[in-house]
Amino acid sequence: MIPWQHLGTAQIPNNGGELKLSRRGEEFSIRLSGVRGELMNSRLFNSEEALADLAYKQLQPRDGCNAVSGAEILIGGLGMGYTLATALRAADASGKVTVAELIPEVVEWNKGPLGECAGQPLKDPRTKVYLGDVADLLSNNPKAYDAILLDVDNGPEGLTQNDNNWLYSQAGLESIFATLRPEGVLAIWSAGADSMFAIRLKKARFKVSIHTVRARPGKGSRHTIFVAQKPWESTN
Numbered sequence: 001m002i003p004w005q006h007l008g009t010a011q012i013p014n015n016g017g018e019l020k021l022s023r024r025g026e027e028f029s030i031r032l033s034g035v036r037g038e039l040m041n042s043r044l045f046n047s048e049e050a051l052a053d054l055a056y057k058q059l060q061p062r063d064g065c066n067a068v069s070g071a072e073i074l075i076g077g078l079g080m081g082y083t084l085a086t087a088l089r090a091a092d093a094s095g096k097v098t099v100a101e102l103i104p105e106v107v108e109w110n111k112g113p114l115g116e117c118a119g120q121p122l123k124d125p126r127t128k129v130y131l132g133d134v135a136d137l138l139s140n141n142p143k144a145y146d147a148i149l150l151d152v153d154n155g156p157e158g159l160t161q162n163d164n165n166w167l168y169s170q171a172g173l174e175s176i177f178a179t180l181r182p183e184g185v186l187a188i189w190s191a192g193a194d195s196m197f198a199i200r201l202k203k204a205r206f207k208v209s210i211h212t213v214r215a216r217p218g219k220g221s222r223h224t225i226f227v228a229q230k231p232w233e234s235t236n
Helices: 046-058 082-090 104-111 162-168 170-179 195-203
Strands: 005-012 017-024 027-032 072-076 096-101 127-131 145-150 180-190 207-216 219-229
Touching: 005 104, 017 104, 046 082, 046 145, 046 180, 046 207, 046 219, 072 082, 082 096, 096 104, 104 127, 145 170, 162 170, 170 180, 170 195, 195 207, 195 219
Parallel strands: 072 096, 072 145, 096 127, 145 180
Antiparallel strands: 005 017, 017 027, 180 219, 207 219
């Protein structure tokens, strides 16, 4: 068997732990210190693609145009680039996708050895990288995005950063609600089901649907995608 080759290490801010990138042939793996198993693997990306697919399917047509024509999308968490790549495939030429990534090394990995996994989405001219906390783009930024896709710290029950708790709190969800345009969509990747989080989404005035998606088509771990839509009639 081909041995794993260590490619890089990255420190998560605020003592969140250490990420390690490894390669075995054409397969890549990212692991988190102190956690058994992998955080990400380049062979297991079905649910990351579903995060973008489900959000785009929920976007509604405007003025008789294509639902995603000129859509502005925000992605929290670059990972291995699969969500970004799927969003770009669904977008048209005038669409814009901003991806916020907290860890500089993850961006560099995607520019380098990881890039081919998802087809080099960072090279797409419609892509903009924000190096920092996605929460920075969700405060005092009203009606800025048609869709917000979050794949941050394993979902509502995070692993690495207490700071991420705000994203999934009632206050954070209400801020996201204000940042979305009318009929805008919030889609959240989660490692598991969370009935209390669905209740928080509804309290924030979202229409909510919950989807179970496999890590690989038809097999692998089951992940949860929360899809929440802002009503058209909202005044905020």
